[in-house]
Amino acid sequence: MALLYTNPGLDEETSEKIITILQNRLSNEQEAALVLKHAHWNLVGPNFIAVHEMLDPEVDSVLNQADETAERISQLGGSPMGRADDVVANRNWDKFELTGRKSVEEYLKALIAYYEQFIAADREAIKQLDELDVISSNIIQDHVQDLEKFLWFMRAHLA
Amino acid sequence: MALLYTNPGLDEETSEKIITILQNRLSNEQEAALVLKHAHWNLVGPNFIAVHEMLDPEVDSVLNQADETAERISQLGGSPMGRADDVVANRNWDKFELTGRKSVEEYLKALIAYYEQFIAADREAIKQLDELDVISSNIIQDHVQDLEKFLWFMRAHLA
Amino acid sequence: MALLYTNPGLDEETSEKIITILQNRLSNEQEAALVLKHAHWNLVGPNFIAVHEMLDPEVDSVLNQADETAERISQLGGSPMGRADDVVANRNWDKFELTGRKSVEEYLKALIAYYEQFIAADREAIKQLDELDVISSNIIQDHVQDLEKFLWFMRAHLA
Amino acid sequence: MALLYTNPGLDEETSEKIITILQNRLSNEQEAALVLKHAHWNLVGPNFIAVHEMLDPEVDSVLNQADETAERISQLGGSPMGRADDVVANRNWDKFELTGRKSVEEYLKALIAYYEQFIAADREAIKQLDELDVISSNIIQDHVQDLEKFLWFMRAHLA
Amino acid sequence: MALLYTNPGLDEETSEKIITILQNRLSNEQEAALVLKHAHWNLVGPNFIAVHEMLDPEVDSVLNQADETAERISQLGGSPMGRADDVVANRNWDKFELTGRKSVEEYLKALIAYYEQFIAADREAIKQLDELDVISSNIIQDHVQDLEKFLWFMRAHLA
Amino acid sequence: MALLYTNPGLDEETSEKIITILQNRLSNEQEAALVLKHAHWNLVGPNFIAVHEMLDPEVDSVLNQADETAERISQLGGSPMGRADDVVANRNWDKFELTGRKSVEEYLKALIAYYEQFIAADREAIKQLDELDVISSNIIQDHVQDLEKFLWFMRAHLA
Amino acid sequence: MALLYTNPGLDEETSEKIITILQNRLSNEQEAALVLKHAHWNLVGPNFIAVHEMLDPEVDSVLNQADETAERISQLGGSPMGRADDVVANRNWDKFELTGRKSVEEYLKALIAYYEQFIAADREAIKQLDELDVISSNIIQDHVQDLEKFLWFMRAHLA
Amino acid sequence: MALLYTNPGLDEETSEKIITILQNRLSNEQEAALVLKHAHWNLVGPNFIAVHEMLDPEVDSVLNQADETAERISQLGGSPMGRADDVVANRNWDKFELTGRKSVEEYLKALIAYYEQFIAADREAIKQLDELDVISSNIIQDHVQDLEKFLWFMRAHLA
Amino acid sequence: MALLYTNPGLDEETSEKIITILQNRLSNEQEAALVLKHAHWNLVGPNFIAVHEMLDPEVDSVLNQADETAERISQLGGSPMGRADDVVANRNWDKFELTGRKSVEEYLKALIAYYEQFIAADREAIKQLDELDVISSNIIQDHVQDLEKFLWFMRAHLA
Amino acid sequence: MALLYTNPGLDEETSEKIITILQNRLSNEQEAALVLKHAHWNLVGPNFIAVHEMLDPEVDSVLNQADETAERISQLGGSPMGRADDVVANRNWDKFELTGRKSVEEYLKALIAYYEQFIAADREAIKQLDELDVISSNIIQDHVQDLEKFLWFMRAHLA
Amino acid sequence: MALLYTNPGLDEETSEKIITILQNRLSNEQEAALVLKHAHWNLVGPNFIAVHEMLDPEVDSVLNQADETAERISQLGGSPMGRADDVVANRNWDKFELTGRKSVEEYLKALIAYYEQFIAADREAIKQLDELDVISSNIIQDHVQDLEKFLWFMRAHLA
């Protein structure tokens, strides 16, 4: 990885480690936006409109998270990879398999499973970033606070 | 393809043809949003800030186009496929190959090439949809009007 | 029908044909606003608040459609008939029969049936208007695009 | 009339009396919105644009009045009847007869006559509601305050 | 009760009677805001998001009611008591007993029972205030109009 | 007094009585706006800015009150008198005598005395209007609710 | 006249001269607001609503002018006199005599005559202020620019 | 005509034909904005303010139309000509001859005559563009929908 | 304590410890909102309006803090207790004793004392949460930043 | 030139002189709006988007200047000439000759030359108006302040 | 001083004189913003919050003044000096000496003294600029109008 520059107080090796962690989070965040929209369009059943509308602000949230993560990579001198193929290539978590017009409950269950892996990976990233760069860690911490709120929304529906 | 229902005035066979056309357009629109953000994060050079900011409203445009197209598929009784893997699987146009921190000009050239294929495919879809469903055709016509305006913005930079 | 004036490029006979088609659509749009409000006030059950609130933006949509249709009649030199009695007199589709405090599902079923006839009539009008006046046809095409989106919302609830 | 429930402090018989009064007011308010739009589309003459625009905020007012009245009926356990046929069936005041493209003055005269009956019926309802339910009476009192302001606007034009 | 001053047209004895009535209403209104938030945080089940969001505007309503009631007490020369202990001490209605993560239906039932007592007490206060001070009575009348609308929302869910 | 017309349900004699009462209130409301601005410009001392800014929303309130009162007179067929000379001629309360750059406290004391007479007269008007026209009475009741809130603000400063 | 202080670069004698000029303008501006509202409430006839609404923004303008003029007097150490009696006492121009429900044309003629004197006095003040204080002169110049625009509106109606 | 580039799916010859049609429409739209402002400043008479204000939103409309038309020419690789001399040179319709302070009616008559030619030319352009480029045709269709609404406004004044 | 579920990366025992800490903070935050409003209504004296208005944004702040804290408890699988009785039962700090119409200074002193305990308890909670869950700790850290700003506002008044 | 009326304090001869000066400025301002749009549509090159967007607020500025100037002519009793032919006929400065798709730099150079003449003529008009009417002079002074700011923007690009 | 260019109608020598005057005003305006913030942070006492908040809009005012003054220098071809050292170097007025947490009164007294010198210098600049460039003079005149209003606010507190 050839960096364009480094930030004050961060050497090249540290910067590369941070970028590797953030690139993985970026792909997860970009995919989450696609997966949430996929559910938004396909779910059906008695609570359709309420859950359909509940998903859109969360799409905006994860799109903003991806933007923040990718721009942090650029600030550190790296080059964020943000194409569909990059999302697929970087995926080291379970693919979202549910497709077709299915009930609200089925989509919420699949999304909850997706979010549990997503949050676990973000929490792992925070641990590693704490040793490397507090600013990058803060960014992912803010993301987790939002993701866990949305996880509650989904779990409360199925409780 | 098993449809959940059909719309007044459209039989099942016609609906399936429309859905096939729209699904291909959906994947193209979803990928365009990813590709534009990818460029937004990676471009550098003397015109950085102006072009960086010029891309964001167009990201919103193609995200809205994808939403409109996918919801049209659902209205016709179909099931839109909106995951990263679906984008990759449905791609029958050239992959966006440019990566890394590159000049504004290089990214604009690559995006122009991408948009020329994108618009050509949309115009082909309009011709086919005109025979099948005027409402679906209108939707893609509105998309092309927007895409051609943005193509002009990019071409004017390189002229 | 004595027209006050005609529009550039439209003779009196053509104008009268357009007006006859549009007057029928106007009554249908005006009645849709009343019927949606009637349901909005009377439905009950576990999804009450979500469906109650889903109906209001659609009421605004069909009120705007009626305004556009009636003003188009006036632009063509005609005189739109917009009273309750005109709605009843012009009705050549099934009356909305459901009354009383009933479940969300019952009202959605009745509204879906109403919308299927409504959209079918609009699509028939578009075919006729395409031969007579592209501007009037465009207006009804835009209406159908909106109505079919709302039909999807209702169908997705019952799926 | 079988009520779904009654409100704290109101027995079933009282509730039914209130509902009967409010249902009649609801039909009048719904018809007023239709009649005002009918005039809005059909009037012509030197003051066209000013009067055309003066009617629209009043349409919003009577639509809101109808919403408030109908929701009050539902709060009391009743079932509001809000279709075009209900408006016609409940009419115990003079039908609005003026149609066709006519002068601003003719439409204002016809609307003033309509409003005089409308307000007189509202004031009669207030007297009866004062004995039955102060909350329902307050609602109609607020409606009259608005209607009498609009009556002044119309009268001032013809003075 | 030592009043700081009295209002034009109200003697000290009358003012004290009004204040006593309003202080009781204040505690009820403040508690309603706490109870609604308590439900907002604890309810679960298929209609979670729609009902969760339906409660927040009503929290704002009863907070505004408490503000209006307390400021009316101050305007009359009295001293409103607004602490948690005052709410508990002034409670002459049933305590809200439901706790824990429970279904939407259980919380709505408990809130309906709470609101029935709340409204009955407000209506009793209106009767007494009508004899003492029309301005204070109007304030509580406006509160009841809002409370009865929200009661309908809750009842419609369980119907 | 020659009325231009009367309102539904109000005979000419009653209308004239209402108008006489409202005209007196109109002059008081118009003068209050002038007196509050006069204080706004002239007061000085340690609490200058807070009290200076506290007066402006109340100026807007009494200007709106005057507008409502005068338009009510016109609605009843009367002719509101709204010039400076009419204010002086109709004054049957104490003139506001304080002038010159004086302390916040002096101006608040003078304004409190003015408001006590103002409110007392409004409350007297409400009693008389209750017998004549409930709509007119409601208008003045709303004014008193606002005036008594502002009186509290001023009294709290001097307590 | 005992000034509270003087401004940098202005001696006491000059300040007193400016204040005398501005006090006269203040009374004229305050009266204009009352006179415009008086007309706003009393005019009738075919152009009622358009002219009724045309007057309100001008009322706001002259109220803002009075505020600016009075605050300028305070800035110069003087004490603005802003009560109804001060308006009457300071009037050295013709009283506005028109009262009663009269036609739009009659009120516009009377207002035009009032404005011609008002503007002439403002222009005279500008000449005197140019010798004394450019800031005070600028303030009145801005007022005249607005007043002459409104004078055109009124004249164009009668042309 | 040397084009800078062509759009996907349009050859150079077709593009030049479209551009020729659009350039003529551009000059007409730019002139309409000037003519409407010319009338806005010069008309007088009893309906002055209402008609004066009715013209401004239409000025914005035709300015936006010109912007859309000119940018379409640039998108097609052409070069829009937008100076005053280009408007005069391209005019193949009747010049707007009315000048001086004239009555509302005279200006409306002259504008109606101008609009009838304007719309007829737009409708002719739509027919030709339908064969060449559906996107360009759609743009002019939207313009006609707006122009015919404004034509109705003007005709309704004179009816 | 039986948890409904746990969050990714947090076992049941840790979750229960976090919930116990947050429940205590929730009651403190809910009480702070009540106590601030209590002061808002009861304080009097020369700085009344400025301090009265200074308290309202802080009420909104602590209400939002309570919402955030309670929703965090629910995200962790717990059940927040939010009734007046829960506030009283959980109070392990000094009760707010000041009542009656008292001077601004007295209320500010009492509120400062309350806030010093409030902040000290929040800072203690942060220390404990740092070991258990960084997200929960971040939430309380943000609360302290806001509380200490408001404490400065109050102290600056008494300095 | 036959004036419809004159303004207080301005005789007919003076008014005519002012109008002659302002009419020339009006044509210049109207043409500037056309020329700026012409450049907005035709410029190309690496700074395309930034300069393209920089021109639009200035178009709004000069359109507002033209409106102010033309309405001033009407206020003075004159008749503003605002058609494309009037712009061409009144031009006593150099025509804007640059056409075709050209670089940002070429268009900026041509616009700078145009603005230098434009500002010089405005400054000359100010000198003449200072002797005739301070209000008219103020209007053009404000225009020059804006034009010189925009001239700086253009010059800074080429420096 | 080597100018980059000169403005139409201003030779190099005149431009340099104007720039020298404006540079001195720029430093004064920039320092005023720093001094007001310094007071905003340090003042204490019973009127703390009202005066603390009164200062912030004035900070915005003087920051905008500095922007306008500096941009005027650039428009004239000069180079504005805007660093902290430039402020100190250009100061030919008394330094602001008050530091530490002090009472509202002490800070207001020090700010009044500062503003008296500030305004006196601005008024002197206006006199010189009137001979050189009316546009530059207008800019400083507008600044003085604002500064003298704020001086009144401060003086009224201490009166």
Place this chain on the structure above:
Amino acid sequence: MALLYTNPGLDEETSEKIITILQNRLSNEQEAALVLKHAHWNLVGPNFIAVHEMLDPEVDSVLNQADETAERISQLGGSPMGRADDVVANRNWDKFELTGRKSVEEYLKALIAYYEQFIAADREAIKQLDELDVISSNIIQDHVQDLEKFLWFMRAHLA
């Protein structure tokens, strides 16, 4: 350093250490705002407008940072020093030396050098504050996140 008070949980010695660190950061933040504006006014060249406008939001950011830092000092009982002389006296980093009308590139290079020192000092402060007060550390961490984003914007221009 004599503190006015200390915060709950912070002794006087610790508070003084925090204040010393924050005072240095305050001067740096205040100077950054001045330096950015200095560049904003002086830069020239082909990218002028885009970079000129890119600087303004960052000026707002560092002004807000200074406000937050200074208010934190006051919250801790200290006295922030915010005058131009304090900025100069506290500077232990390199002075910004570039002056005069220079190219965008030259100013960006100088600003990048300034920001590298600025961020390095902030990161050093975070390390020290982490031991003393987590709230103060959080404040500076948020500042660095913003500063590093802006540093990226500037570096991307020169890459």
